[in-house]
Amino acid sequence: MSVTGASVRDAALPLVRRVGPVWGEHWDLANADDDAVVWREPDDLRHRHARGLEAWTAAVSQRLDGPATPVEPGGVLHLAPGVRMWPVPTPTLPPATHTNVFLVGHARAFLVEPAAMGDDVQGIVAWVDGLRAGGLRLEGLLLTHHHADHIGGAAQLREILGAPLCAHPATAERLAPGLRVDVMVHDDDVLPLDHEGRLRLRAVHTPGHAPGHLCFLEESSGVLLAGDMVAGTGTILVEPIDGDMAAYLHSLRRLALLDVTAIAPAHGGVLRPARETFERYVAHRMAREARVVAALCGMAGDASVSDLVPVAYADSPSSVWPLAALSVEAHLVKLRSDGRVHHDRGRWRVAST
Numbered sequence: 001m002s003v004t005g006a007s008v009r010d011a012a013l014p015l016v017r018r019v020g021p022v023w024g025e026h027w028d029l030a031n032a033d034d035d036a037v038v039w040r041e042p043d044d045l046r047h048r049h050a051r052g053l054e055a056w057t058a059a060v061s062q063r064l065d066g067p068a069t070p071v072e073p074g075g076v077l078h079l080a081p082g083v084r085m086w087p088v089p090t091p092t093l094p095p096a097t098h099t100n101v102f103l104v105g106h107a108r109a110f111l112v113e114p115a116a117m118g119d120d121v122q123g124i125v126a127w128v129d130g131l132r133a134g135g136l137r138l139e140g141l142l143l144t145h146h147h148a149d150h151i152g153g154a155a156q157l158r159e160i161l162g163a164p165l166c167a168h169p170a171t172a173e174r175l176a177p178g179l180r181v182d183v184m185v186h187d188d189d190v191l192p193l194d195h196e197g198r199l200r201l202r203a204v205h206t207p208g209h210a211p212g213h214l215c216f217l218e219e220s221s222g223v224l225l226a227g228d229m230v231a232g233t234g235t236i237l238v239e240p241i242d243g244d245m246a247a248y249l250h251s252l253r254r255l256a257l258l259d260v261t262a263i264a265p266a267h268g269g270v271l272r273p274a275r276e277t278f279e280r281y282v283a284h285r286m287a288r289e290a291r292v293v294a295a296l297c298g299m300a301g302d303a304s305v306s307d308l309v310p311v312a313y314a315d316s317p318s319s320v321w322p323l324a325a326l327s328v329e330a331h332l333v334k335l336r337s338d339g340r341v342h343h344d345r346g347r348w349r350v351a352s353t
């Protein structure tokens with residue numbers, strides 16, 4: 001059902017209450033690409049997101065003023081002209097339940113986060129095919145990083161859609177043997193999205209959560225597809241195997257310096273203001289690091305990670321302590337690099353000054 005903006009607002013208000021494009025002033029209903037947008041009734045939205053209403057409400061709850069959000073069949077959110085988001089259920093880290101799949105571009109487009117699994121793969125295929133019928137050319141599938149909740153549909157979508165898989169080399173080397181990356185993407189690479197150059201997607205290498213982690217900045221709108229650097233739902237795990245706490249903090253500080261108007265993370269809704277969000281994440285990690293150091297200082301002699309977790313995470317329920325242990329270890333590895341702690345056979349102690 002295609003309707004006008006005014007009636008859309010009325011129809012959608014009961015569910016999406018004054019939500020809309022992240023920055024309504026940039027929204028252009030005359031945009032040719034968006035002429036075919038179908039506005040959904042609230043009941044349709046509820047039906048489509050019966051399994052994922054939490055993700056849907058999370059996605060829209062942080063939106064600000066402006067007209068109601070236009071969505072295509074399937075319940076796709078338009079974050080900005082040419083930037084579409086579709087949350088799909090994935091086996092991700094609770095409390096998050098979904099990963100956001102993005103399609104960025106008009107005439108030429110990239111699909112970011114091919115995370116769909118099961119029936120949702122066909123849903124994504126139908127979505128892309130519908131846009132292709134309208135003239136869109138899919139240039140590739142972009143991976144932010146190699147974690148399972150981000151690549152669940154990569155092999156199938158690559159084959160069915162016939163689009164190359166694109167990722168950072170450090171992601172490519174961590175994928176299962178059957179999943180081959182066709183195009184390597186490096187820091188500062190610009191992926192042209194249409195022949196008029198209106199939209200530009202710039203890759204930003206942001207290691208820390210994962211070695212090959214890439215964010216993608218759509219420069220005309222300032223939307224940053226942030227992968228697992230920050231989260232709209234839940235938290236970001238930085239653990240000592242794939243993760244690197246020092247690199248993560250460095251990447252967050254770098255993102256805070258970019259011209260970002262809104263952050264679209266892989267899990268949950270849009271975050272803004274951007275700079276304050278990144279700075280808050282840095283401050284949170286530094287506060288946790290201080291708690292780890294204080295816990296270690298409070299131990300006589302040395303301590304194991306499992307000794308430290310109940311003290312450093314006394315403010316969190318014990319149910320999260322197994323994951324917190326990984327984070328504590330990542331902090332300790334950073335502190336060792338900083339020369340502030342020593343490590344010997346699983347025991348940690350504060351470095352003498």
Ligand SMILES: [Zn+2]
Binds near residue numbers: 147209210
């Ligand atoms: Zn991840």
